Structure formats: structure tokens, C-alpha cells
Amino acid sequence: MTKWLETQVPKLVLAPSFVAILVFVYGFIGWTAWVSLTRSKLMPRYDFDGFGQYAKLFTTPRWDTAITNLGIYGVLFIAISMALGLLLAILLDQQIRVEGAIRTIYLYPMALSMIVTGTAWKWILNPGLGLEAMVRGWGFETFTFNWLVDPNMAIYTIVLAGVWQAAGFVMALFLAGLRSVDGEIIKAAQVDGIPHWRIYTAIIIPSMAPVFLSAFIVLAHLAIKSFDLVIALTGGGPGYATDLPATYMYAMAFSRGNLGQAASSAMVMMAVVFAIVVPYLYSELRAKND
Amino acid sequence: MTDLAYVSPRAGRRSTGQRLGRIALRWLLYLVLTLFALWFLMPLFVMLTTSLKSLDEIRTGSLIALPREVTFEPWLTAWGSACTGIQCEGLKPYLLNSLLIAIPGVALSTALGAINGYVFAQWRFRGANLLFSLLLFGCFIPFQVVLLPMARMLGLMGLAGTIPGLILVHTVYGIGFTTLFFRNYYVTIPQELVRAAKIDGAGFFRIFWSIFLPLSLPIVVVTVIWQFTQIWNDFLFGVSFSQAGTQPVTVALNNIVNSTTGVKAYNVDMAAAILAALPTLLVYVVAGKYFIRGLTAGSVKG
Amino acid sequence: MAPILDIRNLRKSYGATEILHDINVAIEPGDFLVLVGPSGCGKSTLLNCIAGLEPITSGTIDIAGRDMTDVSPRDRDIAMVFQSYALYPTMTVAKNITFGMKVRGVDQATQEQKLSEVAELLQITPLLQRKPGQLSGGQRQRVAMGRALVRDPALFLFDEPLSNLDAKLRVEMRTEIKKLHQTLNASIVYVTHDQIEAMTLATKIVVMKGGVIQQIGTPAEIYNQPANLFVADFMGSPAMNLIPAKVRRDGSANRIEIARAGAAPLVLEDSRPADLPADVILGLRPEDIAEAGFRAGSNVQEAQCHIDMVEPAGADTYVVSELGGKQVTARLHAETSARAGQSMTLAFDLGKVSYFAPESGQRLN
Numbered sequence: 037m038t039k040w041l042e043t044q045v046p047k048l049v050l051a052p053s054f055v056a057i058l059v060f061v062y063g064f065i066g067w068t069a070w071v072s073l074t075r076s077k078l079m080p081r082y083d084f085d086g087f088g089q090y091a092k093l094f095t096t097p098r099w100d101t102a103i104t105n106l107g108i109y110g111v112l113f114i115a116i117s118m119a120l121g122l123l124l125a126i127l128l129d130q131q132i133r134v135e136g137a138i139r140t141i142y143l144y145p146m147a148l149s150m151i152v153t154g155t156a157w158k159w160i161l162n163p164g165l166g167l168e169a170m171v172r173g174w175g176f177e178t179f180t181f182n183w184l185v186d187p188n189m190a191i192y193t194i195v196l197a198g199v200w201q202a203a204g205f206v207m208a209l210f211l212a213g214l215r216s217v218d219g220e221i222i223k224a225a226q227v228d229g230i231p232h233w234r235i236y237t238a239i240i241i242p243s244m245a246p247v248f249l250s251a252f253i254v255l256a257h258l259a260i261k262s263f264d265l266v267i268a269l270t271g272g273g274p275g276y277a278t279d280l281p282a283t284y285m286y287a288m289a290f291s292r293g294n295l296g297q298a299a300s301s302a303m304v305m306m307a308v309v310f311a312i313v314v315p316y317l318y319s320e321l322r323a324k325n326d
Numbered sequence: 327m328t329d330l331a332y333v334s335p336r337a338g339r340r341s342t343g344q345r346l347g348r349i350a351l352r353w354l355l356y357l358v359l360t361l362f363a364l365w366f367l368m369p370l371f372v373m374l375t376t377s378l379k380s381l382d383e384i385r386t387g388s389l390i391a392l393p394r395e396v397t398f399e400p401w402l403t404a405w406g407s408a409c410t411g412i413q414c415e416g417l418k419p420y421l422l423n424s425l426l427i428a429i430p431g432v433a434l435s436t437a438l439g440a441i442n443g444y445v446f447a448q449w450r451f452r453g454a455n456l457l458f459s460l461l462l463f464g465c466f467i468p469f470q471v472v473l474l475p476m477a478r479m480l481g482l483m484g485l486a487g488t489i490p491g492l493i494l495v496h497t498v499y500g501i502g503f504t505t506l507f508f509r510n511y512y513v514t515i516p517q518e519l520v521r522a523a524k525i526d527g528a529g530f531f532r533i534f535w536s537i538f539l540p541l542s543l544p545i546v547v548v549t550v551i552w553q554f555t556q557i558w559n560d561f562l563f564g565v566s567f568s569q570a571g572t573q574p575v576t577v578a579l580n581n582i583v584n585s586t587t588g589v590k591a592y593n594v595d596m597a598a599a600i601l602a603a604l605p606t607l608l609v610y611v612v613a614g615k616y617f618i619r620g621l622t623a624g625s626v627k628g
Numbered sequence: 629m630a631p632i633l634d635i636r637n638l639r640k641s642y643g644a645t646e647i648l649h650d651i652n653v654a655i656e657p658g659d660f661l662v663l664v665g666p667s668g669c670g671k672s673t674l675l676n677c678i679a680g681l682e683p684i685t686s687g688t689i690d691i692a693g694r695d696m697t698d699v700s701p702r703d704r705d706i707a708m709v710f711q712s713y714a715l716y717p718t719m720t721v722a723k724n725i726t727f728g729m730k731v732r733g734v735d736q737a738t739q740e741q742k743l744s745e746v747a748e749l750l751q752i753t754p755l756l757q758r759k760p761g762q763l764s765g766g767q768r769q770r771v772a773m774g775r776a777l778v779r780d781p782a783l784f785l786f787d788e789p790l791s792n793l794d795a796k797l798r799v800e801m802r803t804e805i806k807k808l809h810q811t812l813n814a815s816i817v818y819v820t821h822d823q824i825e826a827m828t829l830a831t832k833i834v835v836m837k838g839g840v841i842q843q844i845g846t847p848a849e850i851y852n853q854p855a856n857l858f859v860a861d862f863m864g865s866p867a868m869n870l871i872p873a874k875v876r877r878d879g880s881a882n883r884i885e886i887a888r889a890g891a892a893p894l895v896l897e898d899s900r901p902a903d904l905p906a907d908v909i910l911g912l913r914p915e916d917i918a919e920a921g922f923r924a925g926s927n928v929q930e931a932q933c934h935i936d937m938v939e940p941a942g943a944d945t946y947v948v949s950e951l952g953g954k955q956v957t958a959r960l961h962a963e964t965s966a967r968a969g970q971s972m973t974l975a976f977d978l979g980k981v982s983y984f985a986p987e988s989g990q991r992l993n
Contacts, residue, residue, distance in 0.1 A: 042529065042530070042700060045529075045530045045531075046445045046449035046451060046530065047451060049441055049442070049445055049530070050442060050445050050457065052438075053438055053442050053461070053501050053505070054457060054460075054461070056498050056501065057460060057461055057464050057498070057501065057502070058460075060472065060476070060479075060498045060499070061463070061464040061467060061472065061499075062460070063475070064471070064472040064475040064476060064479075065467065065471055065472065067474070067475040068471050068472070068474055068475060071474065080474075080478070124359075124362060127355060127358060127359055128359070130355060132355075132356075132359065138359055138363055140611075140614055141363045141366050141367060142362065142363070142366055143610075143614070143618065144366070144370075144607065144610055144611075145366065145369075147555060147603075147606045147607055147609070147610035147617065148559070148603050148606065148607070149558070149559035149560075149561065149576050149579075149602060149603065149606070150559070150561065151559075151561050151576040151579055151580050151599075151602070152576075152579070152599045152600075152602055152603040153369075155579065155580075155583050155595060155596075155598075155599040156369040156370075156372065156373050156596070156599060157369060158583070159372070159373070159376065159592055159595065159596065160368075160369060160372055160389065165384060165385065165389070165592070166389055167389060169388075169389065170388045170389040170390060173388050200365075200366070200369070204366065208618055257466065260468060261468050261469070261470075263470075263561070263562050264561040264562065264576070267561070267565075267580060268561075268580055268583070271584065281470075282468070282470055282562075285470045285473070286470070286473075286562075286565075286566075289473060289474055289566075290566065295474060298473075298474060299474060301470075302468070302470040302471040302473065302474070303471065305468045305470050305471065306467060306468055306470075306471045309466060309467065309468050310466075313466045317459070317462065317463065317466070516712050516714065518710040518711070518712050518714035519714045519716065521676075521679070521681050521701075521708070521710065521714065522708065522710055522714035522715075522716075522775075523716070523727070524681065524700075524701045524702060525679060525681075525701045525702065525706060525707065525708045525728075526702070526727050526728035526731055526775070526779075527702035527728055527731040527732050528702075528727070528728075528731045529702075532731060536716075536719075536727070537716050537718070537719075540718035540719075541717060541718055
């Protein structure tokens with residue numbers, strides 16, 4: 037009996053966490069999935085209604101905007117953050133004297149709340165008193181930089197702030213990757229007389245494929261979940277110009293009182309995340325078990 | 327280490343022109359690095375200077391100009407009397423709320439992560455892998471998908487709009503990452519240690535307490551910093567599950583900035599933003615090494 | 629005397645794969661049992677089963693007359709020394725050694741007294757306040773043994789305790805373990821893949837392969853009368869020569885013919901086993917082949933052999949000659965006149981020979 041108890045202790049210890057995850061993650065996903073298949077409005081209704089909410093979702097112009105924005109934001113945010121992060125990492129990898137200090141400066145935005153980031157950039161980018169006014173003050177009277185209030189350009193301000201926040205983090209990832217390349221291979225290349233830049237393009241960067249993948253996964257995940265930044269920077273505006281699926285879902289859930297739409301948009305978001313993350317997690321876990 | 331700067335056995339034979347070229351390249355490198363540093367620092371600098379200017383000076387002066395006359399008035403307002411909607415008590419009560427949410431949230435999720443990670447790393451049982459995968463999966467869901475049922479659940483539990491409710495939410499959705507951190511740390515400890523302790527007569531908890539916990543300081547620091555940053559900077563849960571009086575600082579900041587009453591006080595907004603950012607910035611400056619380790623552990627190994 | 633450890637019909641499987649097949653071993657108090665075999669042979673698994681660290685599938689293990697089924701490791705009255713030493717990294721040496729007593733609620737005075745006894749015995753008294761990280765490999769090894777000794781258990785278990793040490797230290801510690809065994813008259817089960825360790829330490833050896841016991845015996849039995857080709861090949865260094873041969877019954881004697889490339893077969897005569905099959909593997913240790921005139925015995929036979937290679941090794945000189953398609957090693961005295969490429973007369977001591985069946989690999993004499 038005591039022996040039985042002993043062997044069960046590890047499982048008993050895990051039980052609370054497991055039950056919590058089962059209910060609060062998987063149970064809740066199930067609940068949301070179910071509600072997305074009903075005609076719930078202000079209150080949840082549990083009678084099945086098919087895929088009406090999804091059909092409606094994809095004919096709603098606002099959702100259309102949100103998805104398009106996610107596409108623009110996602111692609112630009114990921115591409116620019118990766119490119120910039122890689123560039124900064126390579127520059128910092130050249131035996132820089134004050135590397136520690138520079139790294140600290142590049143990475144600090146990651147410690148900030150996106151609300152703070154959004155607030156700061158909102159102030160910098162506001163046309164009346166921010167950058168635009170500053171450049172005009174320098175004598176360029178016709179200079180305009182009003183992306184923040186231009187429905188066609190506002191989404192790019194979110195890209196700008198997002199990149200500002202995440203680029204240093206990507207740099208840290210890449211720098212760690214650069215440093216983990218086998219030094220002997222590099223020495224061998226140097227002895228062979230291969231030029232400095234070729235060592236990067238031909239040896240180091242190709243061997244960092246897993247780091248690229250990790251960075252991509254993290255950035256994609258950040259992009260899809262982006263909510264705070266939009267709320268703080270543009271509030272989704274002007275109009276719905278910078279709506280993302282996350283803000284759409286929130287609006288449906290908490291201000292429009294349309295649970296069905298909220299649930300179905302959340303499910304679409306999850307599908308997008310899983311399409312990216314599941315293959316990655318699967319390969320990671322498999323690699324670990326082998 | 328790549329050691330690229332110490333290359334070239336042939337460097338000695340290089341011409342003066344080449345050497346000058348190398349020096350110029352070096353200067354260019356530092357110039358580019360400095361420009362990027364300025365770009366990263368600029369928002370912080372603008373926030374700080376703006377927060378020390380009077381509104382008049384903001385309207386007439388340049389964005390990046392240093393304040394002609396330093397005033398701490400905006401800071402006092404942001405701290406004690408800025409309006410977040412109808413209430414005008416500044417950020418002070420909300421900073422307290424964030425602290426009241428973050429401290430128990432961090433403690434609970436770290437403690438659970440430690441013991442879970444210990445089980446997954448050292449007391450494997452049939453099905454443990456599946457459990458771990460399920461737990462890990464929870465880290466990656468977009469939280470929007472649990473927002474609605476969570477709101478109802480908190481209502482059912484009588485925790486809607488309360489600080490304990492937010493603690494619960496942050497603890498539950500933090501477990502995945504904290505477990506991952508501790509598990510990855512503990513798998514590097516040889517299994518023979520547990521076996522030796524078992525033969526010495528120690529049980530599950532004794533081994534954890536006497537042998538594993540004393541080894542865990544680095545990973546505890548990483549986890550605490552990670553969780554603190556996550557919880558402090560959270561906005562989505564805060565805005566969804568709080569009500570007037572229990573809002574965390576991020577929500578209050580957003581309300582101050584977007585409050586429509588009166589004149590737009592940019593200096594107060596900036597002071598408030600810095601106040602909200604200060605705790606995590608401080609942690610970053612003091613324990614940056616652990617912060618980075620958490621970020622990379624949480625993402626690379628996720 | 630009742631056996632201190634008695635293992636009967638033990639089986640162990642992971643899922644469908646059986647790791648240990650029907651293990652039966654018993655040892656008396658004071659025995660030094662060595663489990664030896666190549667990696668993956670199941671010896672460490674067997675040790676973990678004895679310790680109770682791994683569940684067994686069927687069979688029984690008795691320690692000091694008590695059935696150990698459903699007895700947890702802490703209650704088995706055992707102590708164990710691990711390959712990685714498994715010292716608790718955050719505790720001092722003294723705390724490492726007393727941790728087990730502390731967990732069991734032994735009073736402070738007894739703890740102190742036993743600690744100082746063991747520290748004295750192992751000469752680690754000056755190290756007691758250090759942390760494991762500050763110790764050398766040999767010192768850690770001593771501390772690990774101290775942790776086991778202080779418990780004064782019915783049975784000691786050693787899991788490849790010397791394999792992380794360098795060659796010189798390994799020999800020193802081996803001697804010391806042997807001394808300890810003699811001083812304390814302890815009962816020990818010791819796992820190693822090193823057959824020299826097995827030979828020098830054991831009072832009883834179990835040779836394992838693929839989860840099956842190949843032979844149980846004293847070091848002399850294992851060395852002189854290996855039960856099959858695997859044991860013959862595994863135990864002893866350089867390994868026993870295993871030479872294919874043909875047997876013809878000639879009156880009361882066996883004519884044993886060993887083929888040689890480019891020369892007449894080597895023919896030896898042996899009368900003892902009357903019923904040898906036509907094909908055998910003849911096993912002869914290098915030291916049982918000597919230079920002519922340097923070996924006396926009832927059945928020493930000499931023959932001219934072509935020497936392919938000479939390897940001086942200080943105390944001895946090894947020469948290699950091809951017999952029956954195998955490189956056969958002979959161990960000659962250091963001052964031998966053997967030259968590679970020349971012929972010389974070698975003396976084969978058939979009093980020491982082993983015969984094996986080629987198919988089954990089992991011993992025939």
C-alpha cells in the first residue's frame with residue numbers, strides 16, 4: 037500500500053496542473069469551438085447551428101480588413117525583424133568592444149509592455165507635435181509623415197513599433213546561434229583562405245537553420261497574438277483600418293456582444309497558430325525523444 | 327566563439343591601402359551600430375524629455391529637444407491624480423494592483439513549474455511524454471480562444487473582476503512555460519542522483535527539497551523574471567477580466583492615454599508610461615543575463 | 629550458511645522485449661560477486677533490480693533471507709556506489725555521507741561517530757567540509773564509497789564505480805576496494821565491463837551476454853574452464869586463441885589437425901575427451917603456448933611454426949602465427965630469439981586446452 041502510494045506520488049503531484057490545463061486550455065477550446073457553431077449573441081446558446089458564424093465572418097468587411105492587415109503586418113514584421121536581427125547580430129559578432137552595452141540597448145524594448153511601446157510611438161508619430169512637426173521645424177515646411185492617421189498607412193506604424201520592440205530579441209537569438217557554430221570549422225575555413233564575408237554566407241548562416249526556424253515561430257506567434265500594440269497605438273483605427281483578428285475578436289466579445297462571431301474568429305486565429313506551431317512542436321518533441 | 331577579427335595569417339603582408347580600408351570599415355561598423363543604438367534609445371529619450379516638459383513647451387518646442395525648464399508636475403499627476411476614465415487617482419493604485427497580481431501569480435506558477443518540471447525530468451512514468459506535450463501545447467494557444475469561457479468561469483467561481491481571478495488566470499496560463507523551464511533544467515541532472523537518494527532512504531519530496539531545490543537558483547531566477555515580465559506587461563487578460571478598481575497598470579495606462587476628458591496631456595502620458603515600464607526595465611537592467619536566458623529558453627526550446 | 633543474496637527465475641522486460649532471461653544467482657555472506665559482460669548485456673539492469681530501482685517482471689530476489697518483492701530501495705538494507713558517483717552537489721562531503729542517516733532519523737552523536745570512522749577508514753577526513761565540485765575524481769570516488777560504507781548494509785552494490793577514473797587511479801582504487809572487502813568482510817555485488825577488474829576483485833563471477841547468464845564460477849573456473857566461446861573470448865587479455873581444428877580418433881588418442889596456409893597441417897595429440905566430434909574449436913590461452921624448452925607438463929607438444937609478428941611488451945614478448953586461419957598469439961619470455969618471418973619451435977600445453985563445439989559454442993571437455 038505505501039509502495040503503491042509512493043509510485044503514485046509523481047502523478048498526484050502533476051494532477052492539479054494537469055486538471056487545470058485540461059479544463060482551462062482544452063475544455064475552454066472545446067467550449068469556444070462549440071459556441072462558434074451556434075447562434076450565440078450576447079449570451080451563449082448551446083444549440084448547434086452549423087458553420088453559419090464562419091460563413092458570416094468571411095463575408096464581413098471588417099474581418100476581411102483584419103485578415104488582410106494580419107497578412108501585411110505578419111509578413112513585414114517577421115521579415116524585417118529577421119533581417120534586422122540577423123544584420124545586427126553579424127555586426128555585433130565582429131569583436132565589438134562595448135558589445136555588452138550595445139546588446140543591452142538593442143534588447144531593452146523586449147522588457148517593455150506593448151502598451152508602453154504603443155504609447156511612446158503614438159506620441160512620436162502623431163502628426164501635430166511629433167516627428168512631422170519636428171522635421172517641419174527644421175525648415176522642411178512641406179514634410180508630411182501622417183501614417184498614424186492615414187487609413188492606408190496606419191498598419192505600417194504598427195509594423196514599425198513591432199519591429200522596434202522585437203528586433204533586438206531576434207538579434208539575441210541569432211547572436212547565440214552565431215556563437216554556437218563550431219569554431220574549428222571556421223578556423224579551417226580561415227586557413228583555407230576563404231574571405232570573411234564568405235565564411236558567413238557559406239558556413240555560418242546555413243548552419244543556423246534551426247535558429248531561423250525558432251525566430252520565425254516566435255515572431256509569427258507574436259504577430260498573430262498582437263493585440264496590445266494595436267490598442268495602444270491606433271486603437272484599431274482610423275476607422276477599422278488597423279484591425280487585426282485579435283482586436284476584432286475582442287470587439288465582438290466585449291463591446292459588440294456577439295459571442296458567436298467572437299468565438300469563430302478566435303477559432304480561426306487558433307487554426308492559423310496551430311498550422312504554424314504544430315509541425316514545429318511535433319518535430320521538436322520527436323527530436324527530443326529520439 | 328568565432329574569433330573572426332583575429333584572422334589572417336596574411337595580414338602582415340597587406341598593403342597600407344588595405345589597412346586603411348580596414349580601419350575605415352571598422353569606423354563604418356561602429357557608426358552603424360551607434361545609429362541603431364540611437365534608434366532603439368530614441369523612444370525612451372523622447373518619453374523621458376517629454377515627461378519633464380510643460381505642455382506649453384511641448385506645443386512650441388521640438389520633439390527631441392531637451393526640456394528648457396524641467397518640471398516634475400507631470401510625474402506627480404501621473405502618479406497621483408491622472409484620470410483613467412471617471413476616476414482620477416493617477417497610476418498609484420493600479421501599480422499596486424499589478425504588484426498584487428504579479429507577486430502571487432509569479433510565486434504560484436513558479437512553484438508549480440518547479441515541481442512539475444521535477445516530475446517530468448526525473449520521475450518519468452508511462453504517458454508522461456503525452457502529458458508534457460499537452461502542457462506545452464497550452465503555451466502556444468492564442469489566448470483569444472479561452473477568453474470567453476474564462477470570463478464565464480470566473481463569473482461562476484465568483485472571481486469575475488477580482489484580483490484573485492487575475493492571479494488564477496496568470497497562474498494557469500503560466501504553468502506551461504514554467505514547467506518547460508524547470509524540466510529542461512532538471513533533465514541535465516543525472517538520474518543517478520535520485521537513485522542514490524532513494525537508496526539513502528529519501529522520498530519524492532525529500533529529494534526535491536534537499537537535493538534539487540538547492541541546485542535551482544539560476545532557473546528560479548530565470549523563471550521568476552520571465553513570469554514577472556509576462557504578468558506585469560499583460561494587457562489582454564487585464565482588460566478582459568478586471569473592472570474599475572482592480573485594473574492592472576497596463577490597462578490604467580491605456581485608459582489615461584485614451585481618456586477623452588480635458589486637454590491631451592502628453593507629458594503626463596509619457597510619465598505614466600515610464601512609471602508602468604519601470605519595474606520590468608529595472609529587472610532587465612539588474613538581471614539582464616537571466617532575462618535573455620528566459621527569452622531564448624522560452625522560444626528556442628519551446 | 630544462508631545466502632545473503634538469492635535471485636531465482638528473475639525476468640525483466642520492457643514492453644515486449646525481455647532484457648533479463650531467467651536469472652538464477654546466489655551468494656554467501658562475504659562473497660564478492662562481479663557481474664561482467666559487454667555493454668547492453670543487462671548487468672546494470674540486474675543490479676538496479678537488486679537495488680529495487682527498477683521493477684522486475686517475474687521471479688524473486690531475497691536479500692538476507694527476506695523477499696524483496698514490494699520492498700522499496702530504502703528498506704532493502706543495501707548501499708550503492710554509482711558510476712557518476714551521484715554525490716549531492718550542494719552538500720558538503722560530511723553531509724553527503726550522513727544524508728542517509730539524517731533521513732532515517734539517526735541521532736546526531738551516532739552520525740558524527742560513524743562519519744569520523746568512515747572518514748578515517750577512507751582517509752577523507754580533511755575533505756569533509758568541501759563540496760563535491762572541489763574534489764578530484766579519486767576523492768569523489770572515496771566519498772561515494774564512504775556514503776555506502778557508513779550505512780553498514782547487508783549488501784553493497786557497485787555500478788561500474790571505476791570507469792570514470794584514469795587508468796592509474798583505477799588500478800589504485802581497485803586495490804583499495806579489494807582491501808576494504810577483505811577488512812570488512814562485506815558482501816558485494818559489483819558491475820563492470822572490464823574483465824580484469826572482474827578477475828582481480830571477484831570471489832565469484834557472473835558472465836552475462838544479451839540478458840542471459842553465460843557462466844557462473846570462481847575467477848579460476850571462468851578463466852581456465854570457460855563454458856562457451858563467448859566467455860572464452862571475453863575473459864582474459866590478450867584473448868584466448870580459438871582455433872578451428874579437425875579431430876580424428878586414432879586408437880585411444882585424438883589426432884587434432886590444424887590447417888596452415890602453405891604448409892603441412894599442425895598435428896597435436898590429446899587423449900582425454902574420448903568423444904570429440906570431427907570439427908572442434910580448440911581454445912588455448914597465449915600463456916599456454918611457449919617457446920620450446922620453456923614449458924614443462926604432462927602433455928606439452930612441440931611444433932615448428934612460422935612467426936608473422938613479434939610484439940615485445942616488456943615483461944613478455946608476444947608472437948603471432950597463423951594457425952587454422954586465425955592469428956594465434958603466444959606469450960613468450962622477454963628474451964626470446966623469435967624473429968618475424970622466421971620459423972621457431974613452439975610448445976603447446978594441451979593440459980590446459982579447452983574444446984568447443986563450433987555451432988553451439990559450448991564447451992566439450
